[in-house]
Amino acid sequence: xxxxxxxxxxxxxxxxxxxxxxxxxxxxxxxxxxxxxxxxxxxxxxxxxxxxxxxxxxxxxxxxxxxxxxxxxxxxxxxxxxxxxxxxxxxxxxxxxxxxxxxxxxxxxxxxxxxxxx
Numbered sequence: 278x279x280x281x282x283x284x285x286x287x288x289x290x291x292x293x294x295x296x297x298x299x300x301x302x303x304x305x306x307x308x309x310x311x312x313x314x315x316x317x318x319x320x321x322x323x324x325x326x327x328x329x330x331x332x333x334x335x336x337x338x339x340x341x342x343x344x345x346x347x348x349x350x351x352x353x354x355x356x357x358x359x360x361x362x363x364x365x366x367x368x369x370x371x372x373x374x375x376x377x378x379x380x381x382x383x384x385x386x387x388x389x390x391x392x393x394x395x
Contacts, residue, residue, distance in 0.1 A: 291335060310349060342362055
């Protein structure tokens with residue numbers, strides 16, 4: 278995905294206003310079956326999210342997420358994917374406006390704090 282990141286940053290200047298339209302059709306139907314035009318061999322969530330995360334240094338002005346069709350997805354995983362994408366975009370905006378990042382939970386090699394026993 279580094280090639281995609283480089284391609285975007287070669288075209289878009291950091292001062293350019295950037296509006297993102299995320300089309301859920303780009304995700305493989307295994308990750309987003311509830312869409313009007315499923316794309317076999319599309320991106321996984323694990324491939325799409327880092328691309329979005331790499332845009333945090335651009336002048337983001339807005340975003341929409343399109344082609345979510347709940348009627349085609351009885352398990353609602355497409356809506357969850359779209360909600361995660363929207364959430365991560367809002368986190369990018371928060372970070373641009375001074376929010377600090379922090380890790381949640383503990384690493385496997387760290388002991389938990391409090392009364393929990395390991």
